[in-house]
Amino acid sequence: MLNRRDNCLQTLTDAPQAKRDLVETLDIPRSTLDDIVRKLDDAGLVTYQNGKWGLTNLGQYAIEAHANYTEQLESLLQVTPVVEELPSDTTVEYEFLIDADVYMAPTKIPDKTIEVFLDSVESATEIRGFTPIVMAGYAEDFYQAVTAGDDYQLDLVLPEDVFNQVRELYSEQTDEALTNDQITFVHCEVPATYTLWIADNDHAGIIVYTERGIQGILINDTDEALSWAVGQYEHVRDEAEPLVLQSQ
Template sequence: MPDAVMHRLLDSVEGRQNVSVATPVVVTGFAEDFYECVRQGENYSLELLIPPDVFERTRAAFPTLTDELLDDENVSLHTTSIPFSFGLWIVDSAEAGIIVFTDQGVCGILVNDTPEALDWATDQYERAKQDADPVFLRGRV
């Protein structure tokens, strides 16, 4: 099931222009694939919110990928406490999804494109972003 869930996420972000993600965990087996799918979008923009400890673990596990993200002017990475236990993404203000995590790993996925779902997802994302600290910004500071 985790592979099917993650492939649905990859399909959702592949070739899209604007991708926003807030997640309490990073599924490390798919981190590079995720970035590759996002980069296929013309003039893509990726904004990622993750907890500080998750950033440090991801950086240790994927130093080359982290360097690529740091050098990519289309990526904004922020660290913050994520106020929910699921992963959330929004693509092109047209589709939103959540990945359900349990102690055993990835459990399920929900994807929705209704205005109500997009409003809810945007509210959740903005709540998470409220106190976020930028790790690096577009144009690299």
């Protein structure tokens, strides 16, 4: 009903109109308009008073709901190229996808999108998150971004074997991080296949991977998105144990 009659309802949003004005505005035959307003009237969306057709309260609510639905559908279409790369048993909830900013990885240099993530953590003072993998080529860039200022806190969950592999490559930096009171590394088997981070309770993001690198990054700062992201992080964090410094 709303999809087929949306133009008529939109025309009545500002003020009631006489039928002859609606015919002119919508540029449709009078017989067609008669059919439209009759069906809208039967649905309780419009009413006829003082020679003019106008929206009922239900009609106003309905058109607002339709507009919200359309916007949300557009949001989902924008994030689809990113989230469709996730395994079928891995889901990112609707609350995080709506109104998310989408950063698709360039085809020729997919890892270039990591700059979005690095900018996010560098501008934050508190970063929480988890990751099932580490892109070794950017581990040092990540560490420098997190510790760029004096006031920072990092709490990161990752699998122990992943941390150990990073330590083999960057032993000095990882040993320094483990003794840094402003950085906490904990380990567990991360159940998600994406990286998730929360920056200053201001925004949250996820990184979705493919076999060739990064598929894309989604960032969202709505209350609903943050609530979902915090819930995901805390669920994983509750299963984690501290990483301890061991001799190599």
